[in-house]
Amino acid sequence: MSVQAPNDFSGQNSFREGASPSKYISLGQYINEVDMPDNRERLVMTYGDQAISTIYGLCYMVGAVKQGGTNDTMQWWEDTRLHNTADGVNDTTAALGSTTTITINLANHKVRVNDNLIVFKGDYAIRAKALTVGVSSFTLDPVSTWPVAFAQGETISASIVGNDYAQGTEQPTEFIQSNVVKRENTYVIVKDRFVTTGSQMTNKSWVKLPSGGDAFYWKGEMDTRKRFLDFIEMALITGESYSNSTLTTSNLNGVEGYFSALENRGTRMGYVTSVEDLEDLGEVLDQEGGSTEYACYARTKQMNYISRLAAALNQGGMSYGMFNNSPEMAMNLDFTSLKHGGREYHWHTWKLLNDKQLLGKPGQDIYKWVGVPMDTIKDSKTGVEAPLLEINYKTLDGYSREIETWVNGAANGVYNDSSGFDGKRWDMRAEQSMATRAANRHILGK
Numbered sequence: 001m002s003v004q005a006p007n008d009f010s011g012q013n014s015f016r017e018g019a020s021p022s023k024y025i026s027l028g029q030y031i032n033e034v035d036m037p038d039n040r041e042r043l044v045m046t047y048g049d050q051a052i053s054t055i056y057g058l059c060y061m062v063g064a065v066k067q068g069g070t071n072d073t074m075q076w077w078e079d080t081r082l083h084n085t086a087d088g089v090n091d092t093t094a095a096l097g098s099t100t101t102i103t104i105n106l107a108n109h110k111v112r113v114n115d116n117l118i119v120f121k122g123d124y125a126i127r128a129k130a131l132t133v134g135v136s137s138f139t140l141d142p143v144s145t146w147p148v149a150f151a152q153g154e155t156i157s158a159s160i161v162g163n164d165y166a167q168g169t170e171q172p173t174e175f176i177q178s179n180v181v182k183r184e185n186t187y188v189i190v191k192d193r194f195v196t197t198g199s200q201m202t203n204k205s206w207v208k209l210p211s212g213g214d215a216f217y218w219k220g221e222m223d224t225r226k227r228f229l230d231f232i233e234m235a236l237i238t239g240e241s242y243s244n245s246t247l248t249t250s251n252l253n254g255v256e257g258y259f260s261a262l263e264n265r266g267t268r269m270g271y272v273t274s275v276e277d278l279e280d281l282g283e284v285l286d287q288e289g290g291s292t293e294y295a296c297y298a299r300t301k302q303m304n305y306i307s308r309l310a311a312a313l314n315q316g317g318m319s320y321g322m323f324n325n326s327p328e329m330a331m332n333l334d335f336t337s338l339k340h341g342g343r344e345y346h347w348h349t350w351k352l353l354n355d356k357q358l359l360g361k362p363g364q365d366i367y368k369w370v371g372v373p374m375d376t377i378k379d380s381k382t383g384v385e386a387p388l389l390e391i392n393y394k395t396l397d398g399y400s401r402e403i404e405t406w407v408n409g410a411a412n413g414v415y416n417d418s419s420g421f422d423g424k425r426w427d428m429r430a431e432q433s434m435a436t437r438a439a440n441r442h443i444l445g446k
Contacts, residue, residue: 050351052358056391064391068395069395073186074392076437077181080180085160087106088105089105089155090105090154096147104140105137106136107136111130111133112130117158117160119140121157126146128141188433190231190430190431192227192231193427193428197423238260239256256436259370261434261442262439263444263446266442272306274309291388292342293375294343295372297347298353298370298445299365299368306338336348371444372389375388388438388442391434391435392434402430406427407427410422
């Protein structure tokens with residue numbers, strides 16, 4: 001019987017002193033076994049904290065995250081305008097200086113006999129009175145003469161500003177019934193999962209995690225959790241109610257997100273670059289019953305404009321109401337505040353609008369900033385106050401679907417998987433909705 005000598009590390013695999021360094025490169029598999037690598041174990045957070053959560057955090061700070069969703073949709077009620085306009089189409093020709101009665105065609109108008117109106121045309125605000133009223137039209141007589149001519153088919157802009165009656169006349173036979181608007185929004189269900197094997201759970205990594213852990217699977221689990229929380233916020237911010245029948249027949253409803261609500265019902269403008277922009281914005285907000293304090297979240301370009309504006313404006317007398325009147329809290333939360341026209345605007349950068357993987361894609365700046373009003377509204381019947389931006393989640397009888405997390409598998413203390421999966425699965429789920437109340441008082445920079 002022959003004996004075979006081992007050949008590992010034999011002379012065939014050695015090189016004499018003075019050989020080319022490239023020879024040693026060819027021995028990489030051996031060198032790696034001997035020489036310890038100069039490893040910097042701390043994981044470099046190349047992009048910083050990438051979590052985009054901002055408005056969600058704001059809602060938590062001001063107590064605007066509410067439980068109590070008990071249906072597949074949530075609803076709320078909004079008031080309508082107290083006063084009415086009477087914009088319609090002129091059906092009569094009236095000459096300059098005449099007292100001709102003009103007839104305005106307008107379906108569902110709110111004009112009553114003896115109402116006083118102001119008709120707007122060019123630089124004129126003309127007083128007129130309604131003496132004859134029909135179902136879809138009314139007539140107007142000038143209180144003196146028409147200072148401008150009116151053409152047939154011309155659109156007339158008018159507002160109802162009161163009424164007056166002759167002595168001894170009866171009360172009006174018609175009255176105005178106030179109305180409310182019903183708003184609805186569905187709940188969105190957001191889900192995610194992370195999986196690792198039992199073997200990966202016992203592999204030690206060269207990379208040291210910020211938490212100090214040695215097993216790299218924790219990085220995947222933590223990133224999945226952060227991404228899941230971002231997905232919840234982005235669903236509530238960027239979502240839209242579905243009208244595509246392909247989606248709705250699959251029992252998918254979508255959710256009216258913050259952007260969608262403001263695109264449909266909000267106050268909209270572009271970048272704020274000057275004091276004049278703030279003046280124009282303030283004028284519109286006064287017309288819409290705007291708040292006196294706003295939390296504004298913006299992309300970097302808008303923040304640069306605000307930094308220059310804040311330096312130019314006198315910032316004395318800030319109240320910092322949303323920060324419990326603490327300027328230090330505002331500074332700690334990295335807000336830049338400015339005051340103009342009796343309003344305070346607290347500005348903060350928003351990663352959602354700056355991240356090039358999300359809405360900060362190079363070359364596009366469609367969404368520029370949002371302004372969240374920081375006051376509340378009170379229900380006229382119940383007296384209950386509610387924030388103008390509110391996040392709600394489903395809950396009943398102690399079961400909450402705000403954020404659910406559970407673990408399945410058959411490894412490291414968890415053995416609840418009937419198939420004996422050699423590892424762990426982290427599952428995450430949330431069912432939430434957003435109420436954008438009085439969207440006209442919110443601001444969208446788009």
